Amino acid sequence: MTRADTRIQKKNQAVILEAGLKVFSQYGFRGSTLDQVAEAAGLSKPNLLYYFRSKDAIYTALLAKLLENWLEPLRAIDPMGEPVDEILAYATRKLDMSQHFPRESRLFANEIIQGAPRIGEVLSGELRELVDEIAVVIDGWAAAGRIKPVDPYHLIFTIWSLTQHYADFDVQVRAILGDVDPFDGAATHLEAMLRGLLQPK
C-alpha cells in the first residue's frame, strides 16, 4: 500500500518537519530554500519531495501543527477559576512555551509579520472567537469586582507580546542581559506586572 505509514515514513516525515521548523522559523517561507531544509534534514532534495508534495506542503504542515498548540492554552482558561490565578497561569504557560519552543514562536511571528497569508482566516475566525469568549469572561470578572477593570483584549495582547518577545527577540534580549538567563527574571516580572494590573486592592 502506498498509503500505509511505515516506520520509515513516520520517521522521515518527523525529521523533515523538524528541519523545516529550524529553517522556516529563522528565514520565513520565502527566505528559506528546499536545499536548506534538505541539508538540515540530512536528506536529498528529491527525497524531501517524496514525503511532501512541495515546499509549501512542508510549511503548511508546520503551521497547522503549530496552530493547535497555539490556541490550546487559551481554551484552558477556566471561567470558574480564581481570576488572577487563571490569568497568571495562562501567562506562565505562554512564557514556558516561549522558553521551550522558541522556534515555533518565531515561525508564527514570521508568518504574522509577513501578513499572515496562510492563516489570516484562522486569526479572524477561530482565534477571534476564542478571544471574544475569554474577553466576556474577563469582563465578567471585572464587573464582579474580582479584578480591577481592564480592557480584556489589550490585556491578552500584553501577555502575548511579552511572552513571545522572549522567544522572538531572543537575540536582542540575550545581547542586553549578557549571561543572565532571561527566563529567570521574566517569570517574576510578568507576575508582578499582572498582579499590579489586575489585583483589586
Added chain:
Amino acid sequence: MTRADTRIQKKNQAVILEAGLKVFSQYGFRGSTLDQVAEAAGLSKPNLLYYFRSKDAIYTALLAKLLENWLEPLRAIDPMGEPVDEILAYATRKLDMSQHFPRESRLFANEIIQGAPRIGEVLSGELRELVDEIAVVIDGWAAAGRIKPVDPYHLIFTIWSLTQHYADFDVQVRAILGDVDPFDGAATHLEAMLRGLLQPK
C-alpha cells in the same frame, strides 16, 4: 562630479529606500527580491543598482537609518525627571512610533528574528550600554522609593514588546479587534499597566 548629490540622486535614493522599506519590512532580506524593490520604486533594476551597489547596500542603509531613530527615545529619558512620567513618556513615544512607522518596526523585527546578523554588534554594544545606563537610573528611582521596586531590564522589555506588538503583529491585532482602532485602547492600557507596576502606593 560623480560624487555630488544632485537633486535627482537625492530624490531617487529616497524613492529606493522608501520602496526597500516597504518590501524588506514585509519579507525580510532573504525573502525580498530586487525586482520587487524596483517595481515598488518605479525604477528599472539596473537603475536601482546605479544608486546602490547591491541589494545588501539598500538593506544596510535602511537598517542604519532605522537604528538612529530606534535608540534616540532611550536617550531622551531624563534621570532628573519625575520617574513615572519619564517612563510613561518613553512608552508613549514608542507606541507612537509603532503607530506611525510600523514598517520600520517590522524591518527591525525581521532582522532580529533572523538572528540579527547585521546588527548584532550594535545590540550587544551601543544598545546594551544605553540600557545599562537607564537601568541604573531606574534602580536609583526604586531605591529612593519614587517607584515600586522593579527589574529595570524586564520593564524595558515589557515596553518594547507591547508597543512593537501593535506594529509587528498588526494583522493579528486587527483580525481580533475588527473595526476598533488598536491604538485607542492601547495607549490607555499601556498607561494603566505601567502605573500599576510602578506607582508607589
Added chain:
DNA sequence: CGTGGCTTTGACCAGTTGGTCAAATATTGA
C-alpha cells in the same frame, strides 16, 4: 531466495535571482 513495492538519488529542467555592461538617452553648464 526472489520478487514486488517502498525508498533514494543523479541528472535534468524551466523560471528566477542578483548583478553587469555597453549603448542609448537626458541634463547641465559654458
Added chain:
DNA sequence: TCAATATTTGACCAACTGGTCAAAGCCACG
C-alpha cells in the same frame, strides 16, 4: 548650441530556485 556628464535601459549572465523523472537500491514477505 553643444559637448561633457549624469541617468536610464535592454540584453545578457552565471548561480540558484522549486520541482520532475527514470533508474537504481533496498527490504519484507511468500
